[in-house]
Amino acid sequence: MNYPLLNVPERPAKPRQKGLTMVMDKGLSLRQVEDFIDVAGVHTDIVKLGWATSHVTPNLKEKLALYKSAGIPTYFGGTLFEAFIIRNQFSDYQRVLDEYGMEYAEVSDGSIDIEHDKKCGFISELAKQVTVISEVGSKDAAKIFAPYKWIKLMQAEIEAGAWKVIAEAREGGNVGIYRGSGEVREGLVDEILTQIPEETIIWEAPQKEQQVWFIKLIGSNVNLGNIAPAEVIPLETIRLGLRGDTFDYFLNQVK
Template sequence: MNYFLSNIPERTQKPRSSGFTMVMDKGLSLRQVEDFLEVSGQYTDIVKLGWATSYVTSNLTEKLKLYRDAGIPVYFGGTLFEAFIIRGQFDDYRRTLDKYQMDYAEVSDGSITIDHDEKCNYIKELSKQVTVISEVGSKDVEKIFAPYKWIRLMNAELEAGSWKVIAEARESGNVGIYRDSGEVRQGLVDEILTQIPEEKIIWEAPQKAQQVWFIKLIGANVNLGNIAPAEVIPLETIRLGLRSDTFDFFLNQ
């Protein structure tokens, strides 16, 4: 840091398994990636190329190299996995991961329906090849899961080989663990945390109010995802109690 302040919460150091910031790249240019890495790379743990944007991204190999050279893992969004699966192209998906030298992959079923045992089999198979992050929850606002089902699905996917599970919210933050207004389903989150270790969950939290809520619930080192590139520095100040939303929260801890 540039100067000393007392009563700043201690942040875990990279590479870390808690206090994780997952950033969503929705189509940054190579120059934008370079600028992003200069400003926010030290606070970014992993980057997701949102949904299936990698299919239409120019200079994809060059973009992946920029992230890797900065020491930041990158992976394709889960919707790309689903696009391959629904077309019966799982082996093609695996070859695509190899072609682009991917170390991580996301397994999700937010846009299509996959039998959960089958989904867990995909996780098992892919975990032999890459580190798997799986996503629980639907992108359909009409599909609301009971807490026990979230817990059951998360546990099963972790047992199948997922490194971490993502709690679905979309890039907009208005489905899954949130109401359509963006408000957190507090009872759901509380129930999940009674059974699933907090360090195993990445909470998608694209909105500032959602980030603040989770930081106040779990602490500065909560895992948060779907963070916009321009919001990484603002999020770090929220984590450290250096923004009005959490300004008093850490002073007496």
């Protein structure tokens, strides 16, 4: 921080296991990545190249090298995994991970149906190769899972070898753990947290109101994902009670 300020929540140093900020890169140029790292790299824990954008991104290896030089892990979006799976190209996907030096991978089934035992098998196999982040929830707004099912799926994927599980919301924050309006399904989140450790979950929260809600519920060091590059600094101020939305929230909690 640039100057001392009392009664500010403590944020663990990177690399950290909780309080993660996962950023979605939907097609930044090399110059934009350099600028992003310069401004927000210190507050960014991991970057996802959204859905299958890596397939069409120019200078992909150069982009990945920039993030790596800044000590920021990257991974390809889960939709790319699904694109390989539906074409029966799992071994090709593994080769792509090796070719691009990926240390993380996302396993999801938000766009296609995969038998859950088979999905867990993919997680277990990939966990021998990389650190796996799995995603639970559908991108189809019509598919609404009961809380017990979210819990069951998350537990099984963690047991299969997932490092973290992502609670699906898409980049718009209007499916999965949210209603179409973007409002949090509060009962669902509360139920999930009765069984799944909060540090194991990355809550996709692209909207400021969603970020504020989770920070007030769990604290400054909640894991949040699908953050736009330009929103990393604003999010960090929300985590620290330095924006109007949480300005008074931590003053009496921090010693």
